[in-house]
Amino acid sequence: MGLGTDDGVGRNRINVADGFGYFSINLPHQGQVTVNRSLDFERTQRYLVTIVASDRARNVSERFSTTTTLTVNVRDDDDQNPSFIYQGCMLHEGSCINPEYSTSVSSGKLAGILNIYPEKIQAVDMDSINAPIKYSFLSGTPSSYKDYFEIDEQTGAVRQKRAVDTSITKKFEIIVKAEEVSEQKRSATAKLFITVKPVDSNPPVINASATEGFADENAPVGTKVVDKNGNPIRLAVTDEDLVRMHI
Known part of the structure; x- marks a missing residue:
């Protein structure tokens, strides 16, 4: 049962819980408090344990008792990866x-x-x-x-x-x-x-199959420009920074 929180924020937050069931006194005459269940610092850092002491009067109705609270702080272990x-x-x-x-x-x-x-x-x-x-x-x-x-x-x-x-x-x-x-x-x-x-450190280079071309008067749109031998002129552009490209 959670009782309270907060001495900080985030990873410094302190969760306080009822210690009933987590601790026990197996030998009442010695009063030794022992751990009764596994403790997880990342879940709960502090437990409040109510301790009751009573006398042994023969008549139960005449017995006197007193209580105190034991605060148990859980010490962190190195069980979490960074x-x-x-x-x-x-x-x-x-x-x-x-x-x-x-x-x-x-x-x-x-x-x-x-x-x-x-x-x-x-x-x-x-x-x-x-x-x-x-x-x-x-x-x-x-x-x-x-x-x-x-x-x-x-x-x-x-x-x-x-x-x-x-x-x-x-x-x-x-x-x-x-x-x-x-x-x-x-x-x-x-x-x-x-x-x-890649770094653009080199200018492109143009290579042409011919530097002079010919086109007929009234040639239809899309007609290829040719060299003096009638071959279509082809241009190739290269760039050392990029892949080879043809036009």
């Missing part, structure tokens, strides 16, 4: 589900620290222990991803350390790991997508 956090992610019990990040780099250029969307990469310990988090790349495709990118172990910032060309790949998919710096070393993962965008 969670990546950003606004708008799908939540389940306060944790982001299947977190994904994205960014882009320009082909052939070195960007340095990357701007990550929807927010910078960040994870938190979901226990009140608040263990520090360290970040690393767990895996990725193509397998050469570590030649081009690295992640700061403490801040989660991603840095491009080498320029990449679209001829190598157009997209990297990297698994980011967030691990608690604790004895349990609990961890969580997220996906990071890095798109390699």
Whole structure:
């Protein structure tokens, strides 16, 4: 039975419950309070237990009793994995589900620290222990991803350390790991997508099958312009930044 709440907001909220059934005194003469049921800090952080003491007068109606309240605070254990956090992610019990990040780099250029969307990469310990988090790349495709990118172990910032060309790949998919710096070393993962965008750095080149063409007077609309040998003139436009295009 819930009795009350609130010494804080969000993860710092304290839920208080009636301790009946959760604790017992198996040896009344010793007065030792013991745990009777499994406790979950994430659900209830504090229990109020009513203790009744009575004498043993032969006549039950003549017995005297007194009560007191024992406050039992549940200490948090490291039983929750960390969670990546950003606004708008799908939540389940306060944790982001299947977190994904994205960014882009320009082909052939070195960007340095990357701007990550929807927010910078960040994870938190979901226990009140608040263990520090360290970040690393767990895996990725193509397998050469570590030649081009690295992640700061403490801040989660991603840095491009080498320029990449679209001829190598157009997209990297990297698994980011967030691990608690604790004895349990609990961890969580997220996906990071890095798109390699082509750069328009070369002018187009026009190649024509002939530079002089002929068309008859009163030729119907759609008649092809031909060279001196009567062959239709054909133009080809090439751009090193793009695929080959014909007109």
